[in-house]
Amino acid sequence: MRRPWRIAVVGGGITGLAAAVRLRDRAPAGTTITVYEQSGALGGKLRTGRLAGATVEFGAESFLMRDPAGGESAAVALVRRLGLTDRLVHPTVGQAALAVDGTLRPIPGGTLVGVPGDLDRVATVAEPTAAADVDAGRPLLGPTEDVAVGALVRARLGDQVLERLVDPMLGGVYAGRADDLSLVTTMPALARAARVERTLTGAVRAAQAAAPRAPGSPVFGALAGGLTGLVEAAATASGADVRLGATVRALAPTADGGWRLTLGPVPAPELVDVDAVVLAVPARPAARLLADCAPTVAATVGRLDYASVALVTLALPEPELPELSGFLVPATEGLSIKAATFFTTKWGHLRRADGLALVRASVGRYGEERQVQLPDAELVDTVRRELAEVLGAKLPAPLASHVRRWGGALPQYAPGHLDRVAGARTALRGSRPTLALAGAGYDGVGIPVCVRSGETAADEIIRVLEGAVT
Structure with missing residues (x-):
């Protein structure tokens, strides 16, 4: 035997x-x-901790509820397998913004990782080069072809769509630049559609139609308790x-x-x-x-290759925050922070009766690891200063702060x-x-x-x- x-x-x-x-x-x-x-x-x-008496994520914050085909994601299936469905929670505020030209502008709906299917919907943030997205009589990609996201979007929709929408979206996930990242790896649904469709906006619409989402269904989930x-x-x-x-x-x-x-x-x-x-x-x-x-x-x-990031979390007493889940920062804005999340606004189960707000900012893009290595106090000061600049309001001194560096954390997928x-x-x-x-x-x-x-x-x-x- x-x-x-x-x-x-x-x-x-x-x-x-x-x-x-x-x-x-x-x-x-x-x-x-x-x-x-x-x-x-x-x-x-995945690293849950405590700050100022509150539960906070010092690593990954949430997971997608659906897989690329529109079914239940593997994370949700695992939650179910482990008997944790009663702990599932979802954002109560889903609208996020982009920091563009020193102001916060709502992220337009109807995009696929920032790539628009309807150019009119992104006009508040970027001016697409609409004339470039012409039907050339053949699919955008060959049967086995892969390209950098930036190369495709720049050629089809222009620099502003890439730099103000797509690049910050990808930067928030990968801490990389769209000009270097593989379309097939980072946007598989769009890549599949691009092998059939002859315009980029058409490929976005086709990808979205292939995995429709029921109105009101949550996009992200997390677990109460962390x-x-x-x-x-x-x-x-x-x-x-x-x-x-x-x-x-x-x-x-x-x-x-x-x-x-x-x-x-x-x-x-x-x-x-x-x-x-x-x-x-x-x-x-x-x-x-x-x-x-x-x-x-x-x-x-x-x-x-990998990118390194630092996550800086501030516990702020009664700050004036917009009713947003957070915001993304295009690299062209020249700030150290590339994204911020208003935890206690985004997640209803984390709201505090005493008005304490938990705000987390991400610092570090691929090739800019020097910022991640700044001393903790300098990182905290930088994040607080830049948050105030973006919000256009003075922020109170934090009651507590936490810095978590993730060295070599985010893979950079070349075509x-x-x-x-x-x-x-x-x-x-x-x-x-x-x-x-x-x-x-x-x-x-x-x-x-x-x-x-x-x-x-x-x-x-x-x-x-x-x-x-x-």
């Missing part, structure tokens, strides 16, 4: 935890699952042996098709043999672990990214199918994408091990 499977999940972020839950649900009884996390806490970029609750529930449901402060220093294939993990200090290493590995760490650590056993894959994976990842995964399947790559570095950012990536990796490992049995 074959012994029970032993599976290692390297990385204790939401990707690795989602993989562990899926393994527990679908692997045979008796399967041993071990999660190895280098830091002292699970959750990765997203760390999702992390804790996933860790429990997985039944995994969680090893915190456990750095996997090396991976080596074993003669039976499995893997040997090397942990611990160099003078006294700990060796662990497993049947399969889900590698759910950022691309560069993954590349280091694959360098000896899969050098070609390591070289491909290691090409991915062709998904093809490179597909090639790396194909190479692994051909040589070492008992190792699967998962995470934002490969499949995209956002909690739903990371959850789906971890679950897909777990399913792949199960299929391989089941095939080895038969």
Whole structure:
């Protein structure tokens, strides 16, 4: 009789935890699952904390409720699987703004990540070059083509639409620039439509029609009590042996098709043999672990670059804030902050009877990491000053503040990214199918994408091990 499977999940972020839950649900009884996390806490970029007696997110704030096809997102499905649906909350204020020419202007509706399907609706923010979006008699993209978002939008709708709408939208998510980011990776629905449609505005309308949203249905969700609750529930449901402060220093294939993990200090290493590995760490650590056993894959994976950001949260006593969820800042405005969220306005369950407001600003764009490294006090002062400038009102001194730096947190997907990842995964399947790559570095950012990536990796490992049995 074959012994029970032993599976290692390297990385204790939401990707690795989602993989562990899926393994527990679908692997045979008796399967041993071990999660190895280098830091002292699970959750990765999901990090709930306290400030001035209030619950606040120091990492990811929320998740999309729907997937790109219009169905339930993988994050919502995981919330349901973990029995947390009674804790789902949604924004009570959804309108956000753009800081343009020193004033706040509402973000126009009807766009797809800032790309308009109706040019008239964005006239309050930008002047499109409408004449450029002409029907040339062929689809915008070829069957396998990928381009930078900026190249397509600039050519079709002009600089202002890109710089005032699309770039700040992408910057808020990726901390990168639209001129460098892959359309296929960051806007897959638009890329699919662009392979059929012959104008960019037509592609936006087609993408929106392919995944309609019921009027009034929420776009985003979070958990009352914080997203760390999702992390804790996933860790429990997985039944995994969680090893915190456990750095996997090396991976080596074993003669039976499995893997040997090397942990611990160099003078006294700990060796662990497993049947399969889900590698759910950022691309560069993954590349280091694959360098000896899969050098070609390591070289491909290691090409991915990352941006660093700092999240600065202020607890402000009774400030004068607009009834907005927050605002985005185009890079052309010359400010350090690229986005701000009015937590206690956006989320009704966080409103305080004493008028205390929680405001979080994001600092740092790709290539501008120097700002992220400023001392905490200087970052707090900069954020407070720039918030006041954008709002056109003096802000009170914060009762408390918190600075959280996320170094190398946000992947920067150059055109062709998904093809490179597909090639790396194909190479692994051909040589070492008992190792699967998962995470934002490969499949995209956002909690739903990371959850789906971890679950897909777990399913792949199960299929391989089941095939080895038969």
